[in-house]
Amino acid sequence: MERSYQYDIVVVGGGTAGVAAAVGAAKAGAKTLLVERNAYLGGEAANSGVNCFCGFYTCGSDPVRVVKGIGQLVLDEMRALGPTIAEEISASGNRDIIFQPEYLKCALDNLLEKEHVDYFLHTVLIGAETVENEIRTIQCADDEGLFTVSAKAFVDATGDANLSRLAGAKLIWGNDGGHPQAATLTFRLSGVAADVDLSPAAVERAVVRAKAEGIRNLTREKGFILRMENSGIVHVLLPSIIPEGLSAEEMTRMERETRKQVLGYIQALRTYMPGMEHSELAVIGPSIGFRETRKLVGKETITADDVISGRKRPDGVARGGWKPEIHRDVNKMATYMEVKSGSYFDIPLGALQSENVKNLFGAGRMISADEAAFAAVRVMGTCFATGHAAGVGAACLAVDERAEIEHVREILKEQNALV
Structure with a gap:
């Protein structure tokens, strides 16, 4: 039997932006479905082990x-689960929120269940039907076969x-x-001593020495290693590569x-970073x-x-507060463009709306921005904000048949967003 579903809003992707979009749309009165291809929500925060919310x-x-x-x-949901998040000043001098991805x-x-958002995990998007510049349905696949959602x-x-x-x-x-x-x-190491110097400068000294001593498959020499307070587990953000496409090949x-780089970095850190000699992958x-x-071209x-x-x-x-952080060289840390301390910029609704598909909104790290601006808006804290705005904008379009900016802003304020 052919399966089909009908909703006001469909959000594809269950990362920080997708969750915010789905909850924002549902709170605005739209019948909402979120589809995610992984076995869990969280996107890069969970799927890639990135345990730091920048941009709040x-x-x-x-x-x-x-x-x-x-x-x-x-x-709030994280805090309800116990001491799973902590705010700290990072090595770059910015206030970040460190969290435990498994609890996320x-x-x-818990949040989607509480807000009555339907969501399908283990669901792969395979097609979309667009008629007269509007998406009508999407085609998805799970282990039972194919189904459509309008x-x-x-x-x-x-x-x-x-x-x-x-x-x-x-x-x-x-x-x-x-x-x-x-x-x-990213990868995580356990058994790391509490007094290890994890600064980018210390990482650089260890990796440069490792390269000189012939340890292979090392790229970035300077980067971040993150730790939850009082934890013996650290998150290493070093193995890097430039994408040339998204095909299976x-x-x-x-x-x-x-993964070859991960093995090289483990050897380098164990050998040349005091306090990591007994660490384990x-x-x-x-x-x-x-x-x-x-x-998206918005x-x-x-x-x-x-x-x-x-x-x-x-x-x-939405508001963006992160400074442009551009990672072009796999062997070096990011290039930063400085902004005035405490300053932020507004993100317009038009940057979240497709230029040529009428009922399509984008959220997260794919919104319409030039190179430097994109390097500021892609962080996960800002993804929560752009996702929230995209979800409310989509709900207004679905329920009211138009996404008037003042109405969108009014709903966002009612939902405690900062605009």
Whole structure:
């Protein structure tokens, strides 16, 4: 029997942006479905082992809170599970939120259940039917076969613009020159001494020495190793590679090559970083983490000048507070563009709306932004904010048949978002 479902809103992708979009849409009165291809929610935060929410606060020594709304609801659910998150000042001098990814999976389950959001895990998007520049249905697959879902509006929160590509939306790959930022495969080490110097400078000394001594498959010499307070487990963000596509062949190449790098870094850290001699590999990934692949061409594009100047605007539906962090060289740390401490910029609704597909919204690290601006909006704290805005915008379009900016902003404020 052919299976089909009908909703007001369908969100594809269950990372930070997708969860925020689905909850925001449901709270706005839309019957909402979220589909996710993995066995759990969380996106890069869970699937790639990235355990740091950047962007809830502005950068610098005088941090200002710029993300609340659904992002705050997620933090509340984490706190309800115990001491699973902590705020700290990072090695780069910014206020971040460190969290335990395994608990995040449970917290997101709890939130979606509490907010009455339907969601399907183990669901792969395989097609989209677009008629007269509107998506009518999407085609999905699970282990029982194929099924379709129809809706009035759709949110692409896949990170890689997978729905947008299948729907025929205008996209770009990487920056204007077609070059994406480096991808990173994180891994975790257990048994790390409490007094280890985990600063980027200490990492650099160890990796440079390891390279000189002939340890193979090492790329980035300087980078971050993160630790939850009082934990013997650290998260290493070093193995890196430049994506050349998203085909099965290319994905296999990247996973294989970065796993080789993991082994090289374990040898380097055990040998040349005092206090890590007895560390053990706890987990790899489990999947490579992308910073930049396909991006939406929106009705508006956020620019570097918007970020640097801290532009405020009447059509803003989310706030971005992170400074541009550009990872182009697999052997070096990111290049940072400095912003005034405590400054933030507004993200317009048009940057979340497809230029050519009427009922398609984008959220997270695929929104419409130039190279430098994208390097500021891609972080997960900001993804909560853009996802929330995209979900509410889609709900307005589905329920009211239009996404008027003042109405979208009004609902976002009612849902405790900062706009």
